[in-house]
Amino acid sequence: MNQAMKSRCELFVQNRNEIRSRFGWESSYMYPLSASIFTGRNMPVNIERMEECKKLLMQETGPFSNFRGISRLAIISLLAADADPERRLKNSLRAYGELKNEFYSSPYLPVTAIITADMVQPEEYSEVARRTRRIYDLMKKEHPLLTSGEDSSMAVLLALSNKDERLAVEEMEESYKVLREHFFSGNAVQSLSHVLTLGEGTPGAKCRKSIELFEKLKSAGCRYGTGYELPTLGILALLDAGTEQIASEAAEVNDYLKTQKGFGAFGIGAKQRVMYAGMLVADEHMTGETKALNTAAISGTISIIAAQEAALLAAIAASTAAASASSGASD
Template structure:
């Protein structure tokens, strides 16, 4: 699929979401369906409902009775397979092999390990053992620097960082340099700042202090435009720092965000709409150098994978709460 204007991307997103909602409204929550629709748009992949549902059903039929992939998570994994490979069913078995390699390397058997495995589908088979080892080393380094902030929800970020050219130690050190530089610029410490430092570390061409200054400037511009500046949006500030003409970009972002907020399908999901606005704006940028474009593509993937992780966590928490309120153990 060729690059298209943002208006066409939004229309495609709307159409894909409508199809997903009709087909899965009793099986997956709206936020997950929004994310899945966005995966097709940002990967410039045509959405075909029947093909997608066939992959999701194939996953369900080829996992054990107690697998996480019997749950609604299979729908996001099906989208990962469909948007990043040429044959979702065939590559599902390679996906499971990667997942098992992550488990042998110390990862827990949980939803986040599946998401991490999905990010490594693009790795050449001859390099997969090396990258899995590197993923584990990066995660251990992250844990060493921020023991209480780092958890299994960071598995996907570790796997994406492992795709960078530098060795694991250099990557972890770079992440920490960004974290400290951002703190000095007034960004609040915590999980969201750690995520932002990961996003920025994907681009090795900038100096942490200079990049932190750019992020602060963008945060201020978002605030003046009455757009989102809460801690949870820190990673999206990092995404916008890839662009040079900041004022113009914020104006474009405001237009996209308002259009989504007016849409009857999405108007009750304003926080997700802001995130989607950033993704659509950034994925439409074509006038960029190769290095920046590569970093941007990886960053978009990082945000989507992390969004999967966040939604998985919220769905799991809601399920546990419902179970407790019903008196189940």
């Protein structure tokens, strides 16, 4: 592992440990997700700033707001990593209001609102919300049983990418059919097809790279999850690097994380660990001009946001499943 990657891994583990030590009683799946928000920006976590943003969130939202739900810690982290958290929250709440005109409230809608507020000006929120709904409806038409609230977040990324709505959904469906022959979870495959549609290239080429990468990771001792974790595989497939290199780097990072407390057999689990190993590799490749928000780099920027978004959806889904299992056991 080169020094830059090692430093990134050390920062990720340090951020995760600090957040976990000061924000108890959160889902274990949310700590590494929140850590990755800071690490992706090459920032050490600032706990005091997180506490301030927690107070800000409590002041600006009601007790039953979805902003205070399962994704709360990630939202606090996103605010704390921003230069102007008050403005970001204000704009996110405004975007949320527009989205609620088009969608039922859900734990995923605040995330969709934050993405909208990040990418466009307030006067555009209403049109983005309507375009997101149109794309969502096209998704729902193709897969009425699979499409649900979590897909609104990927729909907004497609709405922001300015891709033709029908062509984008047609590409998703083409990718879905190819991927479904290799992976069994229909919902996860659908989400992976959404991520791949955000990138450049033909559906066939992107699907082939995803499948090849999955197999190379498995050969390297990194069995990638085929459930909630699968969409983040698409981020790795969109990197401008070969599958051999990506798999090798992810295996090195996974081996490092495995030795760290909270990432071993009794931590978040092997599948989630491999997912975060992949995200750290993606962060290392998506640097410099790729992260600049301009016309030339718009696809790269959306891919970066999609990486965090896919991980956040995985963390929310896993946390919800864990909470439901715990509730069922206590009944």
